[in-house]
Amino acid sequence: MLARAHTFTIEGLHARRVTVEVDIRRGLPGFAIVGLADAAVREARERINAAILNSGYEFPARRIVANLAPGDVRKAGPGLDLALACAVLGASGQLAPENLERVVLFGELALDGAVRASRGTLAVAHATQRAGVPRLVLAGARAREAALIDGLQVVAVERLNSAVRVLDGGPGDALPDERADANAAKQRTVGTLAPAFPAMDLGEVRGQHHAVRTLVIAAAGAHNLLLSGPPGIGKTMIAGRLPSILPPLSRTEAIDVTRIHSLTGAGVHALAARRPFRAPHHSITAAGLLGGARLGSVGEVVLAHHGVLFLDELSEFTRPTLEALRQPLEEGRVAIARAHHSAVYPARFMLVAATNPCPCGYAGDGDRCDCSEADMARHRRRLSGPLLDRIDLLVNLQRDTSRDLDADPLLSSSQAREQVASARERQARRLSPEGVLVNAHMDVRMLALHVRLDERCERMLSVARQAGLLSARGEHRVLRVARTIADLGDSDRVRPTDVGAALALRPDVVLAGSRVA
């Protein structure tokens, strides 16, 4: 007898529809799964066998063949368990096969028959709704996550028995208690959705007004920022306060972010509200940064989508890792191709990096620096090139012994957030017809359209070009930053002070000094 069930498998950021066909006939007892299944799916045989028996059903002692269609798509993960088990029950007559139509089953089975949550729930729910299937049956623990998608009937089940009851037309299990769910989700999301730093306020930064001002500029225009300075000066402290001044996510952005985080297997109980802030350690590999280490694993740049990627000690990252950042920084997405799969993930983030100005860290700090010219050249080579080329703003932080810690903070996070929000509003008003929201994403055509310069500004830029201080790409960066500074100053025109400030903040290829002629 034949039974057919429907489910999805995760492929990149999206879910691919999979039809599970189970056929039971006379022959030597056995259970074969065909259709490009990975190890987790093949292991499902044992789980399904035990779960069916422990739920009080009969596991047919006949020849069972399960086919996962389409046959050319690689199926990964244990999320197919529930559909397979139900199809086996349908094919053996313990469940009416026609009840398996127009419903999607998604979940992993425990040996005792309990249904466990599987990663990628939100993507599956989204795909189910788009495929026009009205009902989604899945583990109770993740039902809330799926319920974030409108126009879909989500049924939670705790055990295989409940799933059979639901398919026979009975009610589903109650959604887990809201509070318990939230608590559980909070525990699971440590290190994923929660920022790496607890909520911190810009008002805690004493002194360093120049750096704080630049941080606000970076936040306002979503510009990439590099902080350079001696150890212990507060680079990490200032960068860690960036999430507190960024505007909240819009609804579409929030769905994007939530879907990505659902993919990592972390429970999501509500749409993400804060922008992600990812701070990977400098020992990370290119695969860790971009993703694709395993089938379907998501990298840090993708997790930082619509948020901030913070690279502390930039010069300590390996060269291939930094090179790998080129595509996401340029295109806002990352395409991963491996032997058996390829996928494209969104990755539009703000890059914030911190570094020492030289290997010892003390260049420019009196006579403390003890680096040789060769040390400096090596350090510069590590940073310069493709990555530095995509940084819009450079702040050099210096120790100021005269007024260290008793200096006043420049402004609090809430004040900064207001400035950033109003500047972003101006940008969005101007740029939204172009499909862009922030100045950092303006292309050359938009620059010509929206950044009009007066004669004095033009002259400054042409002098900078002639003096060899500015490349063509560098000039575009200066224009974008100048536009943002003007937006922060509530000005429609780009004024000479804006261009001057953008020039002063431009990243110099030479971080430390003019030691080399």
Next chain:
Amino acid sequence: MSAARQVMGSGRACASCLRRSWLLGELSGPLDYCARDRQRLMELLELADNELLPAVAGRRAAELRDRYQRFGAGEPTPTGQAETCRHRAGYPRGLSGAWAPPMLEVAGGAQRLAKLTTAPVVAIVGSRKPSDYAMEIARDLARGLATSGVTVSACLTDGISVAAHAGTLEAHGASIAVMGGGLGVCCPARRRSLYGRVIEAGCAVSELPQKCNGRRWGQLAAERIVVGLAQLTVLVEAEHTPGELAAARIAQARGRTLGAIPGRVSSPLAAGPHALLRSGAELIRGPHDVLELLHSMNGPLPDTDSDKPPLPDRVAVSGLPGELQETLARVGSGCDTPEKLMCAGADPAGVLLALSELELLGLLARGDGGRYLPRQPLAGLG
């Protein structure tokens, strides 16, 4: 010596001087061993061939003596570069005496070397690991001197010497680079591109044969040539250690005029110049002081090429708007970061605009850690 004075083809050194150069190349290894004692090395280099050979050759003495006597018959003579020796017209006047090399290989031509050394020559010496401030000062100095028609001589290693050549090149001047190895092997190799630019208009010289690899002793010996070529030696920045002050000590020993540029009294990097200033070196603040000193030593400068622009001076500064002048003065007196300038109560937007405009005018440069350094603009730019 009469045989040595025999005239050979133009652009060639005489045989005995070539032989000296060959001998130094052969003894390069043992001499490097001796270079651990700087004083001993200088004394060895003053020895005549017949004393030098037994003093350092060791077990190879007999073999080398044999080849020394047959030199010119079978030994390959250096090719590719011009040589000049003290028996030729136009050999630098400063290089006389037993301590000076009798012969120099010259990249750029012996005639050009002769022309460059008829102009006043100033040696710029200093630390190999200077501060960015001293690099900028050395560049300014070399640039100012080059525009006034003064020839700059310096080694070509690291630090101040590199800044001296770079400054000269910026002013389209000509400098003399004294190499610590043969001219065929640019040593250190990382200076190859700068070496190429120096010999376009200037010269590179070495007392060693073409293919001789650079060694430590060669750099020490090169310093005596740098100082020997020059009437005046200027020490830009150096720690108070024998190594960093070596060139200055040679100048003192040879009785050459010595100038020094002061730095911060608290900085160990400036301790060398300060010690020299205490003991009577001339105080140098910039190209003007050097020119004044040269004037008092040997009268007015000979007429320089008319196509060279005049020495840049502070006129460019006095014509600036008030706020730029004020910012420049503040940077010069230590408020050298945006943060410090803003602390002084200035308007942040104004500070950044002023810094950018001054940078565009060439009056400020970015130094270590993003600090701003005042610099002299190059006439005709900005």
